[in-house]
Amino acid sequence: MNRLNLHRLLLWGILLLFALWFLAPLYVMVVTSLKDADQVRSGNLLSLPTAPTLSSWSKAWSTACTGVECNGLQPFFWNSVLMVVPAVLVSTLLGSINGYVLSKWKFRGSETLFAFMLFGVFMPMQVVLLPMSQVLGWLGIASSVWGLMAVHIVAGIPSTTLFFRNYYVGLPDELIKAAQLDGASFWQIFWRIVMPLSTPILVVTLIWQFTNIWNDFLYGVVFSGADSKPITVGLNNLANTSSSVKEYNVDMAAALIAALPTLFVYVVAGKYFVRGLTAGAVKG
Amino acid sequence: MGALSIQGIHKTFNQTTHILKGIDLEIDAGEFLILVGPSGCGKSTLLNMIAGLDHPTSGNILIGDRDVTHLPSKDRDIAMVFQSYALYPNMSVAQNIAFGLEIRKVPKAEREAAVQRVAAMLQIGHLLERKPGQLSGGQRQRVAMGRALARDPKLFLFDEPLSNLDAKLRVEMRAEIKQLHQRTKTTTVYVTHDQVEAMTLGDRIAVMKDGLVQQFGTPAEIYTRPANRFVAEFIGSPAMNMVDVQCNAQGVCAHGIDLHLADTQRAAAAKHSANDLVYGLRPEAISFSDQGMPGQLSMIEPTGPETYATVDTAVGKLTARVPGVLHARVGETVHLQWSADQAHLFDRTSGVRVG
Numbered sequence: 001m002n003r004l005n006l007h008r009l010l011l012w013g014i015l016l017l018f019a020l021w022f023l024a025p026l027y028v029m030v031v032t033s034l035k036d037a038d039q040v041r042s043g044n045l046l047s048l049p050t051a052p053t054l055s056s057w058s059k060a061w062s063t064a065c066t067g068v069e070c071n072g073l074q075p076f077f078w079n080s081v082l083m084v085v086p087a088v089l090v091s092t093l094l095g096s097i098n099g100y101v102l103s104k105w106k107f108r109g110s111e112t113l114f115a116f117m118l119f120g121v122f123m124p125m126q127v128v129l130l131p132m133s134q135v136l137g138w139l140g141i142a143s144s145v146w147g148l149m150a151v152h153i154v155a156g157i158p159s160t161t162l163f164f165r166n167y168y169v170g171l172p173d174e175l176i177k178a179a180q181l182d183g184a185s186f187w188q189i190f191w192r193i194v195m196p197l198s199t200p201i202l203v204v205t206l207i208w209q210f211t212n213i214w215n216d217f218l219y220g221v222v223f224s225g226a227d228s229k230p231i232t233v234g235l236n237n238l239a240n241t242s243s244s245v246k247e248y249n250v251d252m253a254a255a256l257i258a259a260l261p262t263l264f265v266y267v268v269a270g271k272y273f274v275r276g277l278t279a280g281a282v283k284g
Numbered sequence: 285m286g287a288l289s290i291q292g293i294h295k296t297f298n299q300t301t302h303i304l305k306g307i308d309l310e311i312d313a314g315e316f317l318i319l320v321g322p323s324g325c326g327k328s329t330l331l332n333m334i335a336g337l338d339h340p341t342s343g344n345i346l347i348g349d350r351d352v353t354h355l356p357s358k359d360r361d362i363a364m365v366f367q368s369y370a371l372y373p374n375m376s377v378a379q380n381i382a383f384g385l386e387i388r389k390v391p392k393a394e395r396e397a398a399v400q401r402v403a404a405m406l407q408i409g410h411l412l413e414r415k416p417g418q419l420s421g422g423q424r425q426r427v428a429m430g431r432a433l434a435r436d437p438k439l440f441l442f443d444e445p446l447s448n449l450d451a452k453l454r455v456e457m458r459a460e461i462k463q464l465h466q467r468t469k470t471t472t473v474y475v476t477h478d479q480v481e482a483m484t485l486g487d488r489i490a491v492m493k494d495g496l497v498q499q500f501g502t503p504a505e506i507y508t509r510p511a512n513r514f515v516a517e518f519i520g521s522p523a524m525n526m527v528d529v530q531c532n533a534q535g536v537c538a539h540g541i542d543l544h545l546a547d548t549q550r551a552a553a554a555k556h557s558a559n560d561l562v563y564g565l566r567p568e569a570i571s572f573s574d575q576g577m578p579g580q581l582s583m584i585e586p587t588g589p590e591t592y593a594t595v596d597t598a599v600g601k602l603t604a605r606v607p608g609v610l611h612a613r614v615g616e617t618v619h620l621q622w623s624a625d626q627a628h629l630f631d632r633t634s635g636v637r638v639g
């Protein structure tokens with residue numbers, strides 16, 4: 001009994017230590033963002049703010065300079081929202097349709113096609129930069145929010161397809177056959193039978209795509225136009241705009257603003273994420 | 285013209301793998317057709333073709349007098365019960381039953397009436413609001429049948445519907461399927477590998493092996509006059525005793541012992557070109573007596589109402605199936621007797637029935 005307790009204690013101790021270690025940067029960011037400029041200059045990195053203030057947050061949001069303009073992160077934030085939401089929804093929907101076809105409506109060559117799509121999952125992003133800007137130029141959507149959205153949709157399809165295809169392989173084929181005999185069409189089967197059974201993988205894919213696209217910097221900096229830069233680019237510009245004094249508290253607040261949406265998604269849907277990743281075939 | 289006719293169906297994969305090698309079957313309206321055979325015989329492929337889920341390389345399938353060979357499933361006026369039930373997990377029992385009607389744009393009132401009718405027929409009224417995940421195996425089976433019944437199809441297809449149930453439930457559901465068919469008189473095609481299901485349910489049985497129909501007939505024909513050695517051994521439990529024999533002047537003999545034949549069989553054997561035959565005897569045709577073929581009792585398997593006894597004789601092991609309890613002990617010498625007209629004769633190389 002004693003030995004067991006000791007093991008328990010050791011286990012908890014180590015876990016707590018790791019938790020502290022990983023949470024430390026977040027702690028530093030939060031407390032720094034709440035300090036005023038004087039305390040940031042003078043103080044200890046780990047000390048609590050003596051006079052907590054949200055002024056750096058409001059500055060980061062609306063008045064901090066990001067290059068020549070001084071409107072804070074606000075415009076970048078909304079650029080990101082406008083671009084990320086449709087990109088996530090469209091890439092997820094296309095992935096689920098692809099997965100449905102590649103698992104339940106196999107045709108000659110569908111496995112080869114899937115293998116090629118898998119290639120897209122592992123391809124480094126940098127490889128497509130030049131050809132993609134060429135294509136966006138041809139399509140006339142270079143340097144626009146549409147171009148950036150299109151790039152994220154195309155780049156997301158391989159992984160969303162992989163997620164949905166592997167999940168749908170676990171759905172019994174007889175379900176599809178039964179629906180066919182009931183007279184349901186390709187799309188009726190998809191919307192009435194397959195989609196309602198997809199909740200776990202849908203949540204996983206939405207979180208995955210949201211995190212990836214929201215946090216993306218490379219495509220954002222390369223393909224966006226002057227008025228469609230996403231928040232990651234805004235954050236970079238904000239932190240790199242030199243003024244007389246480095247305002248660490250504003251930088252921290254800005255970084256937290258940029259990270260909040262993904263944090264929020266994880267907190268709200270995190271348990272579905274883990275559940276979805278481990279969920280097996282639907283029993284029924 | 286029958287309610288279902290299958291004409292010269294072939295199925296070939298990659299030009300080399302022949303799944304079905306020319307199937308011809310025809311049944312009348314209201315008949316219950318069984319497709320039975322060991323796994324890999326092509327029975328499920330054939331059923332899928334009738335359902336429109338698979339397509340023949342050549343041949344035709346007619347339902348009523350309509351050629352449906354190239355029609356999609358939904359236009360064939362059929363319904364199917366799957367081995368895994370394939371109930372839609374996201375819908376309630378009532379929605380499952382009504383789904384086919386809903387897709388076909390049947391008005392709501394009519395749909396509800398159909399659900400009530402089916403629920404009453406299958407006694408699942410109390411389950412209508414549940415999800416399939418909350419049902420037991422037998423209940424799921426019933427709902428799957430309900431879904432098929434709701435549309436009142438011209439043809440009912442069953443794909444090994446009882447193989448996921450435990451033994452007791454299987455017998456119950458078998459009886460229920462039979463009663464259901466007696467009541468609705470819907471033409472039915474039923475695939476199974478279980479010869480008891482085949483014998484108990486079928487009006488007509490097609491015994492299949494290696495992509496060919498070995499015999500097509502009523503259960504009685506299949507049992508009493510199996511067309512070949514495969515059918516004889518596949519149908520019936522315990523399996524038919526088979527003894528390798530040679531023709532001689534009196535009839536046939538094995539290991540120097542003459543075996544009786546009826547006159548017609550002797551004539552047929554004499555006319556048959558080959559000399560090497562197989563002599564088949566159903567276990568229930570053999571009885572114990574004071575004289576006859578001697579042998580040593582090597583195993584006794586009591587089942588309650590009857591007893592299976594295995595006897596080592598000069599012509600090989602013979603299994604007898606006798607009513608009640610057998611008062612004998614293993615090792616005892618016993619005598620076996622049977623009447624000559626109970627024997628079946630098959631050609632040893634081709635397996636075809638001789639007489």
